[in-house]
Amino acid sequence: xxxxxxxxxxxxxxxxxxxxxxxxxxxxxxxxxxxxxxxxxxxxxxxxxxxxxxxxxxxxxxxxxxxxxxxxxxxxxxxxxxxxxxxxxxxxxxxxxxxxxxxxxxxxxxxxxxxxxxxxxxxxxxxxxxxxxxxxxxxxxxxxxxxxxxxxxxxxxxxxxxxxxxxxxxxxxxxxxxxxxxxxxxxxxxxxxxxxxxxxxxxxxxxxxxxxxxxxxxxxxxxxxxxxxxxxxxxxxxxxxxxxxxxxxxxxxxxxxxxxxxxxxxxxxxxxxxxxxxxxxxxxxxxxxxxxxxxxxxxxxxxxxxxxxxxxxxxxxxxxxxxxxxxxxxxxx
Numbered sequence: 401x402x403x404x405x406x407x408x409x410x411x412x413x414x415x416x417x418x419x420x421x422x423x424x425x426x427x428x429x430x431x432x433x434x435x436x437x438x439x440x441x442x443x444x445x446x447x448x449x450x451x452x453x454x455x456x457x458x459x460x461x462x463x464x465x466x467x468x469x470x471x472x473x474x475x476x477x478x479x480x481x482x483x484x485x486x487x488x489x490x491x492x493x494x495x496x497x498x499x500x501x502x503x504x505x506x507x508x509x510x511x512x513x514x515x516x517x518x519x520x521x522x523x524x525x526x527x528x529x530x531x532x533x534x535x536x537x538x539x540x541x542x543x544x545x546x547x548x549x550x551x552x553x554x555x556x557x558x559x560x561x562x563x564x565x566x567x568x569x570x571x572x573x574x575x576x577x578x579x580x581x582x583x584x585x586x587x588x589x590x591x592x593x594x595x596x597x598x599x600x601x602x603x604x605x606x607x608x609x610x611x612x613x614x615x616x617x618x619x620x621x622x623x624x625x626x627x628x629x630x631x632x633x634x635x636x637x638x639x640x641x642x643x644x645x646x647x648x649x650x651x652x653x654x655x656x657x658x659x660x661x662x663x664x665x666x667x668x669x670x671x672x673x674x675x676x677x678x679x680x681x682x683x684x685x686x687x688x689x690x691x692x693x694x695x696x697x698x699x700x701x702x703x704x705x706x707x708x709x710x711x712x713x714x715x716x717x718x719x720x721x722x723x724x725x726x727x728x729x730x731x732x733x
Contacts, residue, residue, distance in 0.1 A: 473603045473660045474615045479586035480521045481654055482531055483547040483607040484556070484570070487514050488540040512542070518606035518613075518653030519546065519570065520588050520662060523695055528559075528571040529585070530695055533652030534667055535561050535568045546572055547612075550584045560694030565637060565687055566667055569694035588654065591661025593640065593683040596620050604644040604666055604679070606653025618644030618677065625680065638686055640664045643677030655681040 491508040517537030523530035531546065538544055544556040554577060556570040574582065600620045608614045622641040640655065646669045655664030664681030690700045 469601075469658050470603055470615070470617050473656055473658060474605065476660050477586075477588065477603075477654065477656055478605060478613055478615075479549040479584060480588040481549070481605050481613055482519045482521065483610075483612065483649075484517045484519050484531075484533060484537055484652065485514065485545040485547070486517070486538055486541045487512060487543045487545075489513075489542050490540060516607055516610040516649050517651040518649065518666070520652070520654045520665070521585060522569075522588055522590065522662075522691070524574070524587060527574050529574060529577075530559060530569050530571050531556065532665060532691060533568055533570060534665065535563050535566045537652045538568050538570060544570060546570070548577075548581060548585050550581050552577065552581045559697055560699050562687070562690045562694060562700035564700070565682065565690055567665065567682065567687060567690060567694070567700075569691065588662045589660060590684060590688075591657055591659065591663040593623075593663040593685040596623055596640065596657070596663060596683075598622060601658050602642055602644055602663070603656045603658070604642070604646060604650065604653065604681075605656065606646075606650035606666055608645075608647040608649045610649050616645040618642050618679075621678070623683070638683055639668070639680040640683050642679050642681060644679060645677075646679035646681075 489510050489512050492511045519531040519533035522532045546556045547553050554572045556572045559569045559571045561568040604616045621643050625639045625641045646666050650666045653666045654662050657663050666681045668680040693700050
């Protein structure tokens with residue numbers, strides 16, 4: 401599943417070697433489709449789940465122990481983090497069609513693939529639980545499955561997307577969850593990323609390598625780090641740079657401050673043999689308007705001047721040139 405890649409402007413990154421790569425799916429981890437996609441388990445009963453409340457993530461009180469703080473953040477916030485499995489279908493080159501009687505047939509064939517990422521529960525309304533993630537985590541999805549804190553698997557649907565900012569909101573139905581599951585999951589507390597300071601400790605939680613939720617910690621290395629995409633070099637997005645370990649499968653996961661507040665969505669990392677500890681997260685305060693639009697079941701248009709429903713957006717999706725050999729960035733597939 402190959403997608404457009406972000407580009408760091410050369411003028412701002414003269415110290416990077418030519419081979420450096422920013423992996424926007426720093427997060428999306430591809431796995432073999434056959435046998436890797438687990439079946440969806442449904443726990444449905446006759447209880448009226450509309451009256452069951454999903455708890456909110458607790459804010460952590462700081463103490464003198466840094467290790468203790470990280471442990472408290474993880475304990476309080478992991479119920480709001482989910483793993484996302486995306487089964488998608490894409491066109492691949494059919495080399496056999498180039499020969500014999502099939503030489504004039506379609507040179508492409510469809511192939512199913514499976515990838516995993518992460519998401520953060522941010523809202524509950526109208527019988528639905530809304531999950532914020534990266535757009536590249538759910539792109540081209542044939543089916544989406546979320547694994548919750550108690551390992552319950554449930555189907556999800558796309559509610560809204562913002563492709564420019566690499567964000568999406570997906571939703572699951574409360575009627576598909578048991579009363580016990582609803583008590584074990586939580587809604588993340590949204591923080592203010594504008595108040596972040598360089599050197600401040602942060603915690604990253606996500607489905608690293610598809611093994612399940614894992615926790616890493618580090619500091620804020622920089623704020624307002626500008627990164628532009630190779631599809632449109634005139635547009636750039638501001639990222640939080642962190643040295644907390646971000647690995648394939650972490651995309652869409654949470655970057656949290658030491659109060660346990662969501663201050664970023666982990667999206668990318670710089671990958672090079674000479675580079676370590678350069679991960680990037682979308683600053684939550686920069687995208688609040690976008691999130692509110694997606695929560696209404698709409699997409700944020702590419703011009704940011706209007707919204708359209710997901711089906712219309714998906715049908716008009718642009719095809720990108722996947723053979724851009726000049727781009728220093730790639731996606732993990």
